[in-house]
Amino acid sequence: MKAAVLEEFGKPLAVHEIPAPTLGTGEVLVDVVAAPVLPYAAEVFRGERNYQLTLPVVPGAGAIGRVRETGPDATRLAPGDWVLCDPVIRSRDDARTPDITLQGLSGRGEGGLFLQRHFGHGAYAEQLRIPTENAIPLGPLDPADAGRWTALTLCLVPYGGLLAAELRPGETVLVSGATGNFGSAGVAVALAMGAACVVAPGRNEAALDDLERRFGSRVRTVRLTGDGDTVRLREAAGAPIDVVLDLLPPSASTAPVRAAAMAVREYGRIVLMGGVGMLGGDDLALPYPWLMRNSVTVRGQWMQPRTANASMIALARSGLLDLDQFTVTEFGLDDIAGALDHAASGRPRFALTVVRP
Numbered sequence: 325m326k327a328a329v330l331e332e333f334g335k336p337l338a339v340h341e342i343p344a345p346t347l348g349t350g351e352v353l354v355d356v357v358a359a360p361v362l363p364y365a366a367e368v369f370r371g372e373r374n375y376q377l378t379l380p381v382v383p384g385a386g387a388i389g390r391v392r393e394t395g396p397d398a399t400r401l402a403p404g405d406w407v408l409c410d411p412v413i414r415s416r417d418d419a420r421t422p423d424i425t426l427q428g429l430s431g432r433g434e435g436g437l438f439l440q441r442h443f444g445h446g447a448y449a450e451q452l453r454i455p456t457e458n459a460i461p462l463g464p465l466d467p468a469d470a471g472r473w474t475a476l477t478l479c480l481v482p483y484g485g486l487l488a489a490e491l492r493p494g495e496t497v498l499v500s501g502a503t504g505n506f507g508s509a510g511v512a513v514a515l516a517m518g519a520a521c522v523v524a525p526g527r528n529e530a531a532l533d534d535l536e537r538r539f540g541s542r543v544r545t546v547r548l549t550g551d552g553d554t555v556r557l558r559e560a561a562g563a564p565i566d567v568v569l570d571l572l573p574p575s576a577s578t579a580p581v582r583a584a585a586m587a588v589r590e591y592g593r594i595v596l597m598g599g600v601g602m603l604g605g606d607d608l609a610l611p612y613p614w615l616m617r618n619s620v621t622v623r624g625q626w627m628q629p630r631t632a633n634a635s636m637i638a639l640a641r642s643g644l645l646d647l648d649q650f651t652v653t654e655f656g657l658d659d660i661a662g663a664l665d666h667a668a669s670g671r672p673r674f675a676l677t678v679v680r681p
Contacts, residue, residue: 325341325342325343325344325449325450325451326339326340326341326342326449326450326657326681327339327340327341327342327382327445327448327449327450327657327681328382328383328384328448328449328657328660328679329342329380329381329382330369330377330379330380330381330382330383331379331380332379332380333369333370333371333379334369334370334371336661337369337383337448337660337661337664339657339658339660342382342449344450344451345445345451345452345453346453347393347394347395347453348395349395349396349397350395350397350416350455350456351395351453351454351455351456352391352393352394352395352398352401352407352453352454352455352456352458352459353391353392353393353394353451353452353453354387354389354390354391354392354407354409354451354452354453354454354459355389355390355391355392355450355451356387356388356389356409356447356449356450356451356452356681357387357388357389357390357467357470357680357681358387358388358389358470358471358473358474358654358678358679358680359384359386359387359388359446359447359448359474359678359679359680359681360385360386360387360474360475360477360478360676360677360678360679361384361655361663361664361666361667361677361678361679362385362429362505362667363505363667363668363670363677364573364668365383365664365667365668366664366665366667366668367668368383368429368430369383369664373574373602373603374602374603375429375430376430376431376432376436376437376440377429377430377431377440377444378431378437378440378441378444381428381440381444381445381446382428382444382445382446382447382448382449383428383429383446383448384428384429384446384447384448384449384679385411385426385427385428385429385446385447385477386408386409386410386411386427386447386474386477387408387409387447387452387474387477388406388407388408388409388462388465388470388471388473388474388476389406389407389409389452389470390403390404390405390406390407391403391404391405391407391459392451394456395456397456398456400461401456401459401461405461405462406461406462406463406464406465406470407459407460407461407462408459408460408462408473408476408477408633408637409447409452409454409458409459409460410454410458410459410460410480410630410633411426411427411428411429411446411447411458411477412424412426412427412458412627412628412630413425413426413427413439413443413454413455413458414630415435415439416455423435423436423438423439424436424439424626424627425437425439425440425443425444426627427443427444427445427446427447427454428444428445428446428447428448429446432626443455447679448657448660448679448681449657449681450657450681457630458630460633460634460637462637463637463641470680471652471654471676471678471680472647472648472650472652472676473640473647474652474676474678475509475640475647475650475676476633476636476637476640476647478505478506478509478676479509479512479513479636479645480627480628480632480633480636481506481509481510481571481597481627481628482499482506482507482509482510482513482514482569482571482597483513483517483628483632483636484597484625484627484628484629484632485510485569485571485595485597485625486510486513486514486517486567486569486595487628487629487632488595488623488625489567489569489593489595490593491514491517491518491519491566491567492518492566493517493518493519493520494518494519494520495519495520495566495567496519496520496521496522496523496561496563496564496565496566496567497514497519497521497522497523497565497566497567497568497569498522498523498525498557498561498565498567498568498569498584498587498588499511499514499522499523499524499569499571500525500568500569500570500571500572500580500581500584500585500598501526501570501571501572501573501576501580501598502522502524502525502526502531502532502535502545502571503524503526503527503528503531503532503535503673504571504572504573504673505673506571506597507524507526507571507572508531508535508673508674509673509674510569510571511524511535511539511543512538512539512645512646512649512674513639513645514569515539515542515543516639516644516645517639517644519542520542520563521542521543521544521561521562521563522539522542522543522544523544523546523557523560523561523565523587524543524544524545524546525545525546525547525548525553525557525580525583525584526545526546526547526548527547527548529547531672531673532545532546532547533545534672534673535673538649538674544560544561544562545560546560548580548583550579553580553583553584554583554584554586554587557583557584557587558587561587564589564590564592565587565588565589565592566588566589566592566593567588567592567593567594567595568584568585568587568588568592568593568594568595569595569597570584570585570594570595570596570597570598570600571597571598572598572599572600573598573599573600574598574599574600574601574602574603575603576598576599576600577600577605577606578600578601578605578606578607578608578609581596581598581600581608582608582609582610585608585610585622586610586614588620589618590618590619590620591618591619591620592618592620592621593620593621593623594620594621594622594623595623595624595625596608596622596623596624596625597624597625597626610622649674650674650675650676651674651675651676652676652678653666653675653676653677653678654678654679654680655677655678655679655680656679656680656681657679657680657681660679663677663678663679
Protein backbone atom coordinates (compact mmCIF):
# COMPACT_ATOMS: atom_id res chain seq x y z
CA MET A 325 0.00 0.00 0.00
CA LYS A 326 1.02 3.63 -0.43
CA ALA A 327 1.94 5.59 2.70
CA ALA A 328 3.74 8.75 3.82
CA VAL A 329 6.66 7.75 6.04
CA LEU A 330 8.65 9.81 8.53
CA GLU A 331 12.09 8.20 8.34
CA GLU A 332 14.04 10.80 10.33
CA PHE A 333 13.06 13.89 12.31
CA GLY A 334 13.66 16.98 10.20
CA LYS A 335 13.42 15.18 6.86
CA PRO A 336 10.41 15.50 4.53
CA LEU A 337 7.90 12.66 4.63
CA ALA A 338 8.61 10.09 1.91
CA VAL A 339 5.62 8.70 -0.02
CA HIS A 340 6.19 5.16 -1.21
CA GLU A 341 4.89 1.60 -1.05
CA ILE A 342 5.11 -0.30 2.25
CA PRO A 343 3.66 -3.68 3.28
CA ALA A 344 -0.05 -3.55 4.06
CA PRO A 345 -0.92 -4.26 7.70
CA THR A 346 -2.02 -7.76 8.61
CA LEU A 347 -5.08 -8.42 10.73
CA GLY A 348 -4.94 -10.00 14.18
CA THR A 349 -7.54 -10.97 16.75
CA GLY A 350 -9.01 -7.92 18.42
CA GLU A 351 -8.17 -5.70 15.46
CA VAL A 352 -9.86 -4.05 12.48
CA LEU A 353 -8.42 -3.04 9.11
CA VAL A 354 -9.79 0.22 7.74
CA ASP A 355 -9.50 1.76 4.28
CA VAL A 356 -8.61 5.37 5.07
CA VAL A 357 -10.82 7.89 3.26
CA ALA A 358 -9.86 11.12 5.08
CA ALA A 359 -7.20 11.89 7.68
CA PRO A 360 -6.80 15.26 9.44
CA VAL A 361 -3.52 17.19 9.47
CA LEU A 362 -2.82 19.07 12.69
CA PRO A 363 -1.62 22.68 12.40
CA TYR A 364 1.50 21.77 14.39
CA ALA A 365 2.16 18.44 12.65
CA ALA A 366 5.24 19.78 10.86
CA GLU A 367 6.70 20.86 14.22
CA VAL A 368 6.32 17.30 15.48
CA PHE A 369 7.96 15.83 12.39
CA ARG A 370 10.88 18.26 12.68
CA GLY A 371 11.39 17.08 16.27
CA GLU A 372 10.63 20.49 17.76
CA ARG A 373 7.93 19.23 20.14
CA ASN A 374 9.95 16.32 21.51
CA TYR A 375 7.10 13.88 20.97
CA GLN A 376 7.96 10.23 21.49
CA LEU A 377 7.82 8.44 18.14
CA THR A 378 9.68 5.31 17.13
CA LEU A 379 11.01 5.83 13.59
CA PRO A 380 10.43 5.06 10.83
CA VAL A 381 6.69 5.60 11.21
CA VAL A 382 3.61 6.42 9.17
CA PRO A 383 2.27 9.50 10.99
CA GLY A 384 -1.31 10.72 11.16
CA ALA A 385 -3.58 10.75 14.23
CA GLY A 386 -7.15 9.65 13.55
CA ALA A 387 -9.17 9.15 10.40
CA ILE A 388 -12.54 8.57 8.79
CA GLY A 389 -12.69 5.37 6.81
CA ARG A 390 -14.52 2.18 5.87
CA VAL A 391 -14.02 -1.19 7.46
CA ARG A 392 -12.02 -3.47 5.19
CA GLU A 393 -11.83 -6.55 7.43
CA THR A 394 -12.63 -7.47 11.02
CA GLY A 395 -11.15 -9.98 13.42
CA PRO A 396 -13.09 -12.97 14.74
CA ASP A 397 -14.16 -11.15 17.92
CA ALA A 398 -16.04 -8.30 16.15
CA THR A 399 -19.77 -8.94 16.58
CA ARG A 400 -21.27 -5.80 14.99
CA LEU A 401 -18.77 -4.20 12.65
CA ALA A 402 -18.84 -5.38 9.05
CA PRO A 403 -16.85 -4.65 5.89
CA GLY A 404 -18.00 -1.40 4.31
CA ASP A 405 -19.11 0.25 7.57
CA TRP A 406 -18.09 3.87 7.99
CA VAL A 407 -16.05 4.38 11.15
CA LEU A 408 -14.22 7.03 13.11
CA CYS A 409 -10.71 5.74 13.83
CA ASP A 410 -9.86 6.82 17.37
CA PRO A 411 -6.06 7.31 17.63
CA VAL A 412 -6.02 6.98 21.44
CA ILE A 413 -4.87 3.38 21.89
CA ARG A 414 -4.83 1.97 25.41
CA SER A 415 -3.26 -1.21 26.69
CA ARG A 416 -5.78 -3.87 27.66
CA ASP A 417 -3.97 -5.47 30.57
CA ASP A 418 -4.46 -2.74 33.20
CA ALA A 419 -7.89 -1.16 33.25
CA ARG A 420 -7.03 1.27 36.07
CA THR A 421 -3.87 2.82 34.63
CA PRO A 422 -3.53 1.73 31.00
CA ASP A 423 -0.51 2.65 28.94
CA ILE A 424 -1.43 4.97 26.06
CA THR A 425 -0.08 5.72 22.63
CA LEU A 426 -1.52 8.37 20.33
CA GLN A 427 -1.31 6.47 17.06
CA GLY A 428 0.83 8.20 14.47
CA LEU A 429 1.74 11.09 16.78
CA SER A 430 3.08 10.35 20.26
CA GLY A 431 3.42 7.85 23.08
CA ARG A 432 3.32 8.24 26.85
CA GLY A 433 6.29 6.69 28.61
CA GLU A 434 7.82 3.27 28.08
CA GLY A 435 4.46 1.53 27.94
CA GLY A 436 3.23 3.89 25.24
CA LEU A 437 6.37 3.24 23.21
CA PHE A 438 5.83 -0.51 23.63
CA LEU A 439 2.32 -0.12 22.13
CA GLN A 440 3.87 1.79 19.24
CA ARG A 441 5.78 -1.30 18.18
CA HIS A 442 2.51 -2.82 17.01
CA PHE A 443 0.10 0.09 16.50
CA GLY A 444 2.58 2.84 15.65
CA HIS A 445 1.67 3.40 12.00
CA GLY A 446 -0.93 6.12 11.61
CA ALA A 447 -3.46 7.35 9.08
CA TYR A 448 -1.35 8.85 6.27
CA ALA A 449 -1.71 5.58 4.39
CA GLU A 450 -4.23 3.70 2.33
CA GLN A 451 -4.95 1.27 5.16
CA LEU A 452 -4.92 1.52 8.95
CA ARG A 453 -4.86 -1.20 11.62
CA ILE A 454 -6.55 -0.33 14.91
CA PRO A 455 -7.93 -2.18 17.94
CA THR A 456 -11.55 -3.23 17.46
CA GLU A 457 -12.73 -0.83 20.17
CA ASN A 458 -11.10 2.09 18.33
CA ALA A 459 -13.31 1.66 15.25
CA ILE A 460 -16.37 3.72 16.17
CA PRO A 461 -19.44 3.27 13.91
CA LEU A 462 -20.54 6.49 12.19
CA GLY A 463 -23.60 5.28 10.33
CA PRO A 464 -24.33 6.20 6.70
CA LEU A 465 -22.02 8.82 5.22
CA ASP A 466 -21.65 10.58 1.90
CA PRO A 467 -18.04 9.92 0.83
CA ALA A 468 -17.76 13.56 -0.23
CA ASP A 469 -18.40 14.58 3.40
CA ALA A 470 -15.71 12.36 4.93
CA GLY A 471 -13.25 15.24 5.23
CA ARG A 472 -15.69 17.35 7.23
CA TRP A 473 -16.28 14.50 9.67
CA THR A 474 -12.58 14.59 10.58
CA ALA A 475 -13.60 17.60 12.68
CA LEU A 476 -14.63 15.00 15.26
CA THR A 477 -10.97 14.21 15.98
CA LEU A 478 -10.44 17.90 16.74
CA CYS A 479 -13.58 18.37 18.81
CA LEU A 480 -13.02 15.22 20.85
CA VAL A 481 -10.05 16.81 22.62
CA PRO A 482 -11.94 19.65 24.35
CA TYR A 483 -14.93 17.33 24.72
CA GLY A 484 -12.76 15.05 26.84
CA GLY A 485 -11.85 17.99 29.04
CA LEU A 486 -15.44 19.14 29.45
CA LEU A 487 -16.53 15.61 30.33
CA ALA A 488 -13.74 15.50 32.93
CA ALA A 489 -15.09 18.75 34.34
CA GLU A 490 -18.57 17.21 34.52
CA LEU A 491 -20.04 20.18 32.66
CA ARG A 492 -23.77 20.52 33.21
CA PRO A 493 -26.29 22.30 30.95
CA GLY A 494 -26.76 25.92 31.97
CA GLU A 495 -23.26 26.35 33.45
CA THR A 496 -20.73 29.01 32.51
CA VAL A 497 -17.47 27.89 30.92
CA LEU A 498 -14.21 29.75 30.36
CA VAL A 499 -12.09 28.33 27.52
CA SER A 500 -8.49 29.47 27.95
CA GLY A 501 -6.91 29.49 24.51
CA ALA A 502 -10.25 30.11 22.80
CA THR A 503 -8.67 31.68 19.71
CA GLY A 504 -6.59 28.59 18.92
CA ASN A 505 -7.45 25.52 16.90
CA PHE A 506 -8.50 23.31 19.82
CA GLY A 507 -9.79 26.23 21.89
CA SER A 508 -12.21 27.51 19.26
CA ALA A 509 -13.49 23.96 18.82
CA GLY A 510 -13.87 23.88 22.61
CA VAL A 511 -16.15 26.91 22.46
CA ALA A 512 -18.37 25.15 19.92
CA VAL A 513 -18.42 21.92 21.92
CA ALA A 514 -19.25 23.65 25.21
CA LEU A 515 -22.20 25.37 23.59
CA ALA A 516 -23.33 22.10 22.00
CA MET A 517 -23.25 20.49 25.46
CA GLY A 518 -25.59 23.18 26.79
CA ALA A 519 -23.33 25.78 28.36
CA ALA A 520 -25.31 28.93 29.04
CA CYS A 521 -22.30 31.10 28.35
CA VAL A 522 -18.71 30.64 27.21
CA VAL A 523 -16.08 33.22 28.13
CA ALA A 524 -13.47 33.37 25.37
CA PRO A 525 -10.23 35.23 26.20
CA GLY A 526 -7.42 35.96 23.77
CA ARG A 527 -5.21 38.57 22.13
CA ASN A 528 -6.21 37.92 18.51
CA GLU A 529 -9.01 40.43 18.02
CA ALA A 530 -10.00 39.08 14.59
CA ALA A 531 -10.42 35.58 16.05
CA LEU A 532 -12.43 36.93 18.99
CA ASP A 533 -14.69 38.87 16.63
CA ASP A 534 -15.20 35.71 14.59
CA LEU A 535 -16.31 33.79 17.68
CA GLU A 536 -18.85 36.51 18.48
CA ARG A 537 -20.15 36.44 14.92
CA ARG A 538 -20.48 32.66 14.87
CA PHE A 539 -22.11 32.11 18.24
CA GLY A 540 -23.77 35.37 19.26
CA SER A 541 -24.50 36.46 22.79
CA ARG A 542 -23.71 33.10 24.40
CA VAL A 543 -20.02 33.86 23.82
CA ARG A 544 -18.39 36.69 25.80
CA THR A 545 -14.97 37.63 24.44
CA VAL A 546 -12.24 39.29 26.51
CA ARG A 547 -9.08 40.93 25.13
CA LEU A 548 -6.19 39.87 27.33
CA THR A 549 -3.73 42.59 28.30
CA GLY A 550 -1.78 40.96 31.13
CA ASP A 551 -3.13 43.50 33.60
CA GLY A 552 -6.29 42.76 35.59
CA ASP A 553 -7.32 39.91 33.28
CA THR A 554 -8.89 37.78 36.03
CA VAL A 555 -11.21 40.58 37.11
CA ARG A 556 -12.29 41.32 33.54
CA LEU A 557 -12.92 37.63 32.85
CA ARG A 558 -15.25 37.41 35.83
CA GLU A 559 -17.03 40.61 34.80
CA ALA A 560 -17.52 39.42 31.23
CA ALA A 561 -19.13 36.18 32.38
CA GLY A 562 -22.00 37.98 34.07
CA ALA A 563 -22.36 34.93 36.35
CA PRO A 564 -20.04 32.75 38.42
CA ILE A 565 -17.65 30.76 36.20
CA ASP A 566 -18.25 27.07 36.88
CA VAL A 567 -15.61 25.48 34.64
CA VAL A 568 -12.24 26.61 33.27
CA LEU A 569 -10.78 24.54 30.43
CA ASP A 570 -7.20 25.36 29.44
CA LEU A 571 -6.09 24.48 25.90
CA LEU A 572 -3.18 26.90 25.44
CA PRO A 573 -0.24 25.65 23.32
CA PRO A 574 3.39 25.09 24.42
CA SER A 575 4.34 28.55 23.17
CA ALA A 576 2.11 30.26 25.77
CA SER A 577 3.31 31.36 29.18
CA THR A 578 1.69 30.39 32.46
CA ALA A 579 0.33 33.93 33.03
CA PRO A 580 -2.90 33.57 30.98
CA VAL A 581 -3.46 30.07 32.41
CA ARG A 582 -3.26 31.44 35.94
CA ALA A 583 -5.46 34.44 35.15
CA ALA A 584 -8.15 32.16 33.72
CA ALA A 585 -7.91 29.55 36.49
CA MET A 586 -8.31 32.10 39.27
CA ALA A 587 -11.50 33.42 37.67
CA VAL A 588 -13.35 30.22 38.60
CA ARG A 589 -15.97 30.35 41.32
CA GLU A 590 -15.84 28.77 44.75
CA TYR A 591 -16.28 24.99 44.31
CA GLY A 592 -15.44 25.44 40.61
CA ARG A 593 -13.52 23.03 38.39
CA ILE A 594 -10.34 23.61 36.40
CA VAL A 595 -9.16 21.17 33.71
CA LEU A 596 -5.68 21.46 32.17
CA MET A 597 -5.31 20.00 28.66
CA GLY A 598 -2.87 22.33 26.92
CA GLY A 599 0.85 22.20 26.26
CA VAL A 600 2.10 24.97 28.54
CA GLY A 601 5.46 24.04 30.03
CA MET A 602 6.16 21.14 27.66
CA LEU A 603 9.02 23.07 26.08
CA GLY A 604 10.36 24.43 29.37
CA GLY A 605 9.65 27.66 31.23
CA ASP A 606 7.94 28.41 34.51
CA ASP A 607 5.60 25.97 36.17
CA LEU A 608 1.99 26.92 36.92
CA ALA A 609 1.70 28.41 40.41
CA LEU A 610 -1.74 28.48 42.04
CA PRO A 611 -2.10 29.67 45.64
CA TYR A 612 -2.53 26.81 48.10
CA PRO A 613 -4.80 28.83 50.49
CA TRP A 614 -7.01 29.94 47.59
CA LEU A 615 -7.42 26.39 46.29
CA MET A 616 -8.12 24.99 49.74
CA ARG A 617 -10.44 27.65 51.13
CA ASN A 618 -12.48 27.87 47.93
CA SER A 619 -12.67 24.08 47.46
CA VAL A 620 -11.48 24.38 43.86
CA THR A 621 -10.83 21.19 41.89
CA VAL A 622 -7.83 21.10 39.53
CA ARG A 623 -7.17 18.12 37.30
CA GLY A 624 -5.23 17.23 34.20
CA GLN A 625 -6.77 15.39 31.27
CA TRP A 626 -4.96 13.88 28.29
CA MET A 627 -7.32 13.24 25.39
CA GLN A 628 -10.81 11.76 25.88
CA PRO A 629 -12.23 8.53 27.35
CA ARG A 630 -13.18 5.85 24.83
CA THR A 631 -16.87 6.28 25.67
CA ALA A 632 -16.72 9.90 24.46
CA ASN A 633 -16.57 8.90 20.80
CA ALA A 634 -20.14 7.65 20.49
CA SER A 635 -21.65 10.61 22.35
CA MET A 636 -19.62 13.07 20.25
CA ILE A 637 -20.95 11.44 17.08
CA ALA A 638 -24.46 11.78 18.52
CA LEU A 639 -23.91 15.51 19.12
CA ALA A 640 -22.92 15.91 15.48
CA ARG A 641 -25.71 13.71 14.12
CA SER A 642 -28.29 15.67 16.11
CA GLY A 643 -27.03 19.01 14.79
CA LEU A 644 -26.18 20.32 18.25
CA LEU A 645 -22.58 20.39 17.03
CA ASP A 646 -22.71 21.83 13.53
CA LEU A 647 -19.93 20.37 11.41
CA ASP A 648 -20.91 22.60 8.49
CA GLN A 649 -19.17 25.50 10.20
CA PHE A 650 -15.83 23.82 9.39
CA THR A 651 -14.26 24.56 6.01
CA VAL A 652 -12.27 21.72 4.45
CA THR A 653 -9.20 21.80 2.20
CA GLU A 654 -8.17 18.40 0.87
CA PHE A 655 -4.90 17.02 -0.50
CA GLY A 656 -3.91 13.74 -2.06
CA LEU A 657 -1.35 11.61 -0.27
CA ASP A 658 1.27 12.42 -2.92
CA ASP A 659 1.01 16.07 -1.85
CA ILE A 660 1.53 15.47 1.86
CA ALA A 661 4.11 18.29 1.89
CA GLY A 662 1.49 20.70 0.57
CA ALA A 663 -0.95 19.52 3.23
CA LEU A 664 1.57 20.13 6.01
CA ASP A 665 2.35 23.61 4.69
CA HIS A 666 -1.35 24.44 4.40
CA ALA A 667 -2.11 23.23 7.92
CA ALA A 668 0.72 25.34 9.36
CA SER A 669 -0.14 28.49 7.44
CA GLY A 670 -2.18 30.12 10.18
CA ARG A 671 -5.56 30.02 8.47
CA PRO A 672 -8.66 30.89 10.52
CA ARG A 673 -10.12 28.63 13.15
CA PHE A 674 -12.75 26.10 12.02
CA ALA A 675 -10.57 25.26 9.00
CA LEU A 676 -9.63 21.62 8.40
CA THR A 677 -6.67 20.34 6.39
CA VAL A 678 -7.34 16.80 5.22
CA VAL A 679 -5.37 14.11 3.40
CA ARG A 680 -7.30 11.67 1.20
CA PRO A 681 -5.16 8.57 0.59
